[in-house]
Amino acid sequence: MQNQFTLTRSRPEQAQPPRIFKLVIDDDQVSYGDAPLSIHSTLRECFEKAVLPEIEIAESTIIEYEAMLNHWERIMRTVGVGTIDKAMLKQFRDRLAAERWTRSKLAKATGKPRSAATVNKVMRHLKAVVMKLFPPDRHNPEGLGLVPLCKFPGRLEEPAKLPFTYSRSAMSALYRNAHAAKPEKTTRSTPLYRPELWQLAIVLGFGTGPRSWDLLSMTWDRIGWEDFKYGSISFKAQKTKKLQRIPLSQVARRHLEMVRDLQLHESEIFPMFRKTNRSVYRCWRRICLAAGLISPEGRNAHFEDLRKTCSTAYDDISPGVGPWITGHELQGVNAKNYQNPTKRVLKAVKQLKQPLAFREGAGLLKPTTPE
Numbered sequence: 001m002q003n004q005f006t007l008t009r010s011r012p013e014q015a016q017p018p019r020i021f022k023l024v025i026d027d028d029q030v031s032y033g034d035a036p037l038s039i040h041s042t043l044r045e046c047f048e049k050a051v052l053p054e055i056e057i058a059e060s061t062i063i064e065y066e067a068m069l070n071h072w073e074r075i076m077r078t079v080g081v082g083t084i085d086k087a088m089l090k091q092f093r094d095r096l097a098a099e100r101w102t103r104s105k106l107a108k109a110t111g112k113p114r115s116a117a118t119v120n121k122v123m124r125h126l127k128a129v130v131m132k133l134f135p136p137d138r139h140n141p142e143g144l145g146l147v148p149l150c151k152f153p154g155r156l157e158e159p160a161k162l163p164f165t166y167s168r169s170a171m172s173a174l175y176r177n178a179h180a181a182k183p184e185k186t187t188r189s190t191p192l193y194r195p196e197l198w199q200l201a202i203v204l205g206f207g208t209g210p211r212s213w214d215l216l217s218m219t220w221d222r223i224g225w226e227d228f229k230y231g232s233i234s235f236k237a238q239k240t241k242k243l244q245r246i247p248l249s250q251v252a253r254r255h256l257e258m259v260r261d262l263q264l265h266e267s268e269i270f271p272m273f274r275k276t277n278r279s280v281y282r283c284w285r286r287i288c289l290a291a292g293l294i295s296p297e298g299r300n301a302h303f304e305d306l307r308k309t310c311s312t313a314y315d316d317i318s319p320g321v322g323p324w325i326t327g328h329e330l331q332g333v334n335a336k337n338y339q340n341p342t343k344r345v346l347k348a349v350k351q352l353k354q355p356l357a358f359r360e361g362a363g364l365l366k367p368t369t370p371e
Helices: 043-054 059-076 086-098 116-133 168-176 195-208 212-216 250-262 278-291 305-317 321-326 332-336 343-351 356-361
Strands: 023-026 029-032 035-038 100-102 232-236 243-247
Touching: 035 043, 043 059, 043 116, 059 086, 059 116, 086 116, 168 195, 168 278, 168 356, 195 212, 195 250, 195 278, 195 305, 195 356, 243 343, 250 356, 305 321, 305 343, 321 343
Parallel strands: none
Antiparallel strands: 023 029, 029 035, 232 243
């Protein structure tokens, strides 16, 4: 078997389902069909043969496992899984944390160490694989017994920091620089380069507050044009599985109508905006740079910061509305069924002060001087 597994990202319908292997255990060797695993097998081989076929994970998550395996092979070289112990796992964690990098390029003297959050994420994916290789017990009945049982290293402490939120002038700057999504020298035409789509995403991100990929994966059938005064969006949160229906403002309604009239896609509001499409992140970075937005931590502003800004802005109007809009307040039965917005929520949506650029773009205000 090849050491690398590949993903068909541009045409996911061509991707083949993982092969299901038959398990046979014999001392320190585990066979999946005719492909034996032993204490001398690499971590990648164990992942491909023993872990991947038995779990249901999204393509984007497989990419995270691939990144973890690449880190492991670069730092620890190719070693048999039978040599893995707590000291080796801690050594990997510490070396990964100490590596200096600049925009994914290693060994840069001007770079900075990886954040604790990034290291902890890599270690979570590593732990999921290594635990499968531990000896079987009541907590891990399907353990393969290829790695001696050991305690996994603890998490690195992540520094506490206040959430970054946008000012209205910053959101106007993002909106007005949406055209920067398209590289200056390219002649390629793609929905990712349409400023109207980025402007709509920014408007909805601030006004309705879904998680980034709940918003960018939304389809036209999730728009309730007849709901409330200006309509609504409804979706099932990918992370929490909660059903939500959020009222729209007049500004958001106007932007949705403008994009609908472009007829870019029959069903998708944001065609080609995929979590696995790296061009999405490059487009957003170009918009941030053109708008001159760098957060206090020295990073480019994140799209998800619109959700934090949304929650904060609504809570300023009426305490408790922010958590309702972002879905944090929905519990129990309300989390499984639509909870219609109360009059307090509808009033807050109406009172939410929109950035000037949003109102100008919606045709509700003549162009003025910047905020």
